Amino acid sequence: MWETLWQFDGQASGDLLGYSVSGSGDGDGDGFDDVIVGALNAAPR
Numbered sequence: 005m006w007e008t009l010w011q012f013d014g015q016a017s018g019d020l021l022g023y024s025v026s027g028s029g030d031g032d033g034d035g036f037d038d039v040i041v042g043a044l045n046a047a048p049r
């Protein structure tokens with residue numbers, strides 16, 4: 005059984021948020037493992 009823990013909306017329709025998802029260990033050193041989520045077609049702001 006699946007449970008939704010978090011839900012994210014992209015900045016714009018078609019930005020493909022979630023195209024890639026990767027565990028990255030503790031990148032910022034706060035003691036908690038981090039997750040990187042890519043959005044292939046997102047435009048930089």
Ligand SMILES: [Ca+2]
Nearest residue numbers: 030032034036
């Ligand atoms: Ca962290």
